[in-house]
Amino acid sequence: MSKSSSKSSSAKSIVKTVDLNSRTTSSSTSNLYKDILELVLLCTLTEEPSTSSLSKIYLTELASLDIKNWDKNRIDQALFERLRICDPSSQLITSSTKRSSIAHEIISENRCLHYLSGCYQRLLRQRDHFQLILDDIQKLFIDHSKTAITLPSMYDDQDLSKQWIELLIESNDNALLCEYIDFVNNELLSSMTTEIESLYKKVFHYMYKAIQPLDYFSNDVISYISVLTHLSQWAILVQMIFRLSHPKTLSNRSSRDAHISSTSGRAFQDTLIGSLLSKSCLPSIPGKPFLFFNKPKLMSERDIEITATTMWQPMKTYQDHLSQLFKVFVKSSDARHNVKLS
Structure with a gap:
């Protein structure tokens, strides 16, 4: 075999290896995002009872899509749909064989800020598993929290100031929750708005x-x-x-x-x-x-x-x-x- 043929063969082999590694990494990252859906958001796209030890909330709109790969945008969609569900308990999919490892009250949480802070804490408790996408998902929860507070009309049926004071008090003995509150405050207080001032006026009045x-x-x-x-x-x-x-x-x-x-x-x-x-x-x-x-x-x-x-x-x-x-x-x-x- 000539040297040129040998070099060409080696180059093709390298390209194939790189392509394979790229697909493997992509598949691995997609699986991580899907784990975020189930282990952090506590949601599922499967309507049938699960055999796992974790009950989940069924996302009807997202389930209607033919999703091949999972990424940050899909998690953003899932989070948005979950937050818009008025009665999450009505879409609870329970395990068919085991008792849920997380209480149904937590899985069916319908208070916006309590749910987002819960997601943040679940993410951080599994930080090693989600290390590759940790920063992006952390920011996602902080951004949604800021949106809820600065656009309270999105959750006009909820008392966000009461939720916030409850979280503030609870954070006295909860380091992860305290970290979540600090991140949200840093985002909120970088530029004071009427909505943010209104929230804190209600908090201090309470x-x-x-x-x-x-x-x-x-x-x-x-x-x-x-x-x-x-x-x-x-x-x-x-x-x-x-x-x-x-x-x-x-x-x-x-x-x-x-x-x-x-x-x-x-x-x-x-x-x-x-x-x-x-x-x-x-x-x-x-x-x-x-x-x-x-x-x-x-x-x-x-x-x-x-x-x-x-x-x-x-x-x-x-x-x-x-x-x-x-x-x-x-x-x-x-x-x-x-x-x-x-």
Whole structure:
């Protein structure tokens, strides 16, 4: 065989190998995207009961298409259809042989932001398996979350601000959820819009209403302070918090007590920051306010010791968390003056 024939044969062999590898990679990536559909979105295009241990939501529109290869655009289509289903439980396909490894309440989640945050967390828990397409799918969930918040009319039957505050509170003990919220906030707060401001105004109003009746020993108060501390890494939110906590804005809040004028001494107390600073400093315990001072002579030394421990520890915890919150506030140059006035 001549040298030229040998070189030509080798070249053809290389081309075939490259083509085969390319098709193998393409097929492998397509399978990954299909796994995203089933393992992350918890959806299926098969109407018959599955033999796997995972129930799924049947996507009618996507199932009508003859899909040969899966890619990011197909996942985007699937996600859009899933989010538009009003009653996902009506399209639940259960396993014919096994009990579902994920609760049906999670699979049938119909709250937009809860579902998207759940998808994000499921993706990250399987990051090694989806490493090749991880960044693209992460961004997809963040983009859909941003769209939901900036175009609330798409989900006018849902209370997105309530969903967001629920996720914020839950993120206190959930690192993956906290990461999701941070990514969404970075996208949202890069350019403030009317819709984003409206969302956070409702969130802060909800927090104010929840904090106002609570005593310092309530764990819920600590949870809300932790949320505020975390949100304060975004200067624009710190500005909003203090703007909404200025007594002059009292007349604009529907929650205002009709008996409190905007010039009264209680005006600041009737705000988000004011509700945190106006908690009684007299030590008390749940259900028995100021027992320590009412009848101290009727209490044994042991009772006094127990009562004192019960009172002082939560008070210290509250003060520590509140101090940390204001330290974060002070780091924001735009809000520093307002902090000093508080």
